[in-house]
Amino acid sequence: MSGVQAVSVRGARRTFAAELAPVRALRGVDLDVAPGEFVAITGPSGCGKSTLLNTVAGLDTLDEGSIEVAGQRIDGRDEDWLATFRRHHIGIVFQFFNLLDGVSALDNLVLPAVLGGRRRRAAESRARDLLDLLGLGDRAAQIPALLSGGQRQRLAIARALVNEPTLLLADEPTGALDSAGGLEILELFRRLHADGQTIVLVTHSPDVAAGASRHVRMRDGLVEGDDGPPPAADESPAAATADAGAL
Numbered sequence: 001m002s003g004v005q006a007v008s009v010r011g012a013r014r015t016f017a018a019e020l021a022p023v024r025a026l027r028g029v030d031l032d033v034a035p036g037e038f039v040a041i042t043g044p045s046g047c048g049k050s051t052l053l054n055t056v057a058g059l060d061t062l063d064e065g066s067i068e069v070a071g072q073r074i075d076g077r078d079e080d081w082l083a084t085f086r087r088h089h090i091g092i093v094f095q096f097f098n099l100l101d102g103v104s105a106l107d108n109l110v111l112p113a114v115l116g117g118r119r120r121r122a123a124e125s126r127a128r129d130l131l132d133l134l135g136l137g138d139r140a141a142q143i144p145a146l147l148s149g150g151q152r153q154r155l156a157i158a159r160a161l162v163n164e165p166t167l168l169l170a171d172e173p174t175g176a177l178d179s180a181g182g183l184e185i186l187e188l189f190r191r192l193h194a195d196g197q198t199i200v201l202v203t204h205s206p207d208v209a210a211g212a213s214r215h216v217r218m219r220d221g222l223v224e225g226d227d228g229p230p231p232a233a234d235e236s237p238a239a240a241t242a243d244a245g246a247l
């Protein structure tokens with residue numbers, strides 16, 4: 001299985017209908033992400049970052065091109081297939097948390113864990129482990145509205161991790177936080193990366209981008225710069241995580 005990329009995007013094109021002229025959000029994006037990489041994507045507003053992330057998550061579709069995640073083609077699949085695939089392989093974190101407001105922090109994790117196939121007790125134990133890991137162990141019973149922004153985002157990250165996803169995607173996860181809160185979330189991503197988690201994160205923050213192991217810059221629906229392409233296919237995936245110890 002050596003050489004299987006965590007993400008492989010080829011010739012991705014996506015055009016949205018708009019009143020004046022069609023918006024070409026993706027104009028032929030190629031991107032490979034090796035297992036264990038922590039990739040930050042930056043670029044001006046409207047350049048297609050969220051569109052790219054959403055199509056990799058299977059939340060949006062391509063007009064042309066292909067996307068593989070963990071070696072599986074995800075473009076052209078139906079909703080049921082994608083929902084199952086997402087549940088097992090993809091964790092997503094958004095700018096505004098998208099938590100369930102009516103239930104406790106614990107249940108925000110237990111519910112997706114049960115949907116992911118765990119029995120209630122195993123789900124609860126996984127949820128408690130994650131709350132401890134993310135420094136929310138004493139907030140298990142609290143509803144999200146009573147958590148701080150940073151705590152809510154940590155809970156959203158815990159939820160994204162609950163089913164041990166192959167790929168963690170984050171769209172401006174620090175965008176709603178102050179700079180201290182943002183750096184705290186960045187530290188968390190760096191710890192997850194050091195533990196081997198593959199992460200693709202969209203950000204407007206140069207500080208957050210500098211904390212990733214690789215920086216991809218987009219402009220106008222295309223990748224215009226990439227400071228660290230994935231290792232050659234004959235290198236072991238472990239090489240991609242080797243720099244984590246140097247952080």
Ligand SMILES: Nc1ncnc2c1ncn2[C@@H]1O[C@H](COP(=O)(O)OP(=O)(O)OP(=O)(O)O)[C@@H](O)[C@H]1O
Binds near residue numbers: 024
């Ligand atoms: N569902 C949609 N319908 C119509 N146009 C869309 C849709 N989604 C995105 N677009 C357009 O596609 C372009 C790319 O949008 P996208 O959200 O990917 O940008 P972005 O790089 O994430 O920007 P930002 O940094 O502001 O979040 C924009 O011009 C946007 O208006």
Ligand SMILES: [Mg+2]
Binds near residue numbers: 049050051171
């Ligand atoms: Mg966006």
